[in-house]
Amino acid sequence: MHWTSCDATPTLHPKPQIHSAAAPSGTFKVQIETEHAADANYLRNALNSQVGEFIRLRRDIHREPELAFEEHRTAALVADKLEGWGFAVERGIGGTGVVGKLVRGTGPKRIGLRADMDALPIQEASGADWASNRPGVMHACGHDGHTAMLLAAARRLAEHGRFSGTLQLIFQPAEEGGGGALRMIDDGLFERYPCDAVFAMHNLPGLAQGQLMFRDGATMASSDYASITLTGIGGHGAMPHQATDTVVAAASIVMALQTVVSRNVDPQQMSVITVGAIHAGKANNVIPATATLELSVRALDREVRVTLERRIKALVQAQAESFGVSAAIDWRAGYSVLVNSPAETAFARDVGLELRGPENVTLQGPAQSASEDFAFMLERVPGSYLVIGNGDSAGACTVHNPGYDFNDDNIAIGAAYWMLLVERFLVE
Numbered sequence: 001m002h003w004t005s006c007d008a009t010p011t012l013h014p015k016p017q018i019h020s021a022a023a024p025s026g027t028f029k030v031q032i033e034t035e036h037a038a039d040a041n042y043l044r045n046a047l048n049s050q051v052g053e054f055i056r057l058r059r060d061i062h063r064e065p066e067l068a069f070e071e072h073r074t075a076a077l078v079a080d081k082l083e084g085w086g087f088a089v090e091r092g093i094g095g096t097g098v099v100g101k102l103v104r105g106t107g108p109k110r111i112g113l114r115a116d117m118d119a120l121p122i123q124e125a126s127g128a129d130w131a132s133n134r135p136g137v138m139h140a141c142g143h144d145g146h147t148a149m150l151l152a153a154a155r156r157l158a159e160h161g162r163f164s165g166t167l168q169l170i171f172q173p174a175e176e177g178g179g180g181a182l183r184m185i186d187d188g189l190f191e192r193y194p195c196d197a198v199f200a201m202h203n204l205p206g207l208a209q210g211q212l213m214f215r216d217g218a219t220m221a222s223s224d225y226a227s228i229t230l231t232g233i234g235g236h237g238a239m240p241h242q243a244t245d246t247v248v249a250a251a252s253i254v255m256a257l258q259t260v261v262s263r264n265v266d267p268q269q270m271s272v273i274t275v276g277a278i279h280a281g282k283a284n285n286v287i288p289a290t291a292t293l294e295l296s297v298r299a300l301d302r303e304v305r306v307t308l309e310r311r312i313k314a315l316v317q318a319q320a321e322s323f324g325v326s327a328a329i330d331w332r333a334g335y336s337v338l339v340n341s342p343a344e345t346a347f348a349r350d351v352g353l354e355l356r357g358p359e360n361v362t363l364q365g366p367a368q369s370a371s372e373d374f375a376f377m378l379e380r381v382p383g384s385y386l387v388i389g390n391g392d393s394a395g396a397c398t399v400h401n402p403g404y405d406f407n408d409d410n411i412a413i414g415a416a417y418w419m420l421l422v423e424r425f426l427v428e
């Protein structure tokens with residue numbers, strides 16, 4: 001998930017219900033303060049003796065972060081653990097992806113739960129004892145925590161899960177821009193592991209620790225990219241009439257592009273066109289023959305996404321022609337709009353309410369202009385992507401910040417959520 005600034009983080013009321021602290025022995029003592037019987041039972045079960053193991057595991061993964069499609073150590077660790085708990089494991093799906101499958105009883109339904117494993121090219125500055133051992137690489141988006149939460153649930157479900165059906169745990173590579181989800185799908189993920197529904201969970205700093213936030217419909221933006229190369233006739237800065245100036249054309253295009261958002265898209269719809277890079281020329285007295293622009297384009301609606309591409313291409317060509325320069329547009333489709341299906345989101349929300357009670361659940365959170373490749377899975381299988389609050393204490397700002405850290409207090413809650421979701425979904 002990509003959050004572009006602290007402002008993107010919704011701040012809700014901090015109301016932590018669970019406090020954990022490291023006991024001197026190194027084991028973890030957990031105090032539960034909740035009125036919800038189901039919540040307490042599940043958390044007690046999930047936490048007793050096992051949460052310390054998964055906090056240590058999370059920190060181990062955090063120390064050895066791996067970039068997209070290089071998650072060899074992490075994937076091996078995940079696969080070995082799952083095999084040890086009795087899952088049928090397949091490695092190397094879509095590069096370094098792993099799927100663990102556990103069938104129990106005769107229930108006909110099949111559920112897929114997804115965690116991401118990759119880290120980011122960021123130099124860590126968290127100051128944590130378990131900070132990255134690898135220079136310039138860091139788990140700054142909490143994928144170490146997502147992996148640990150799903151593994152904690154996996155062990156508990158294998159040993160004590162009361163379900164009947166097919167449980168499939170999907171550990172994907174390269175969520176951070178590499179499209180690991182799509183690589184796994186292209187590698188036959190859903191042909192080999194058909195799912196009736198898929199779910200994923202991401203942490204969110206600024207949202208109260210342990211708060212679960214749901215949303216149906218469009219939830220995360222599409223993210224596309226365009227490289228525009230303008231070619232004109234270079235010349236002397238003193239004789240512009242003998243040249244065709246790509247700098248003037250580029251400047252005009254930058255301004256004109258903003259009219260696509262303001263004039264071609266329904267004001268009720270979110271859309272973003274950012275020109276993040278513009279390069280032309282080297283000297284004040286030389287008119288450069290070429291100029292390049294790099295665009296980031298986002299939308300929260302599939303039709304708006306199509307409109308943006310169509311209008312950007314038409315406008316760039318017309319603008320270029322009006323200045324007597326040529327334009328070549330390299331359009332690269334990135335992540336799709338992430339759309340949570342209503343029925344599966346309602347189900348996921350009910351499980352959240354059962355586990356955490358209404359005060360710890362946001363029923364319909366805001367949409368985000370960040371993007372997420374779980375969108376590709378949701379284009380093929382209905383399901384829902386939910387958020388768990390990372391609180392305010394861990395990390396300086398938000399995900400992708402060098403000071404960020406995943407909140408270990410969420411491992412038990414996240415694992416308990418996955419357990420209850422599976423037990424409520426996989427019934428006879």
Ligand SMILES: [Zn+2]
Pocket residue numbers: 001002003140141176399400
């Ligand atoms: Zn991220």
Ligand SMILES: [Zn+2]
Pocket residue numbers: 001002141142143175202
């Ligand atoms: Zn992320």
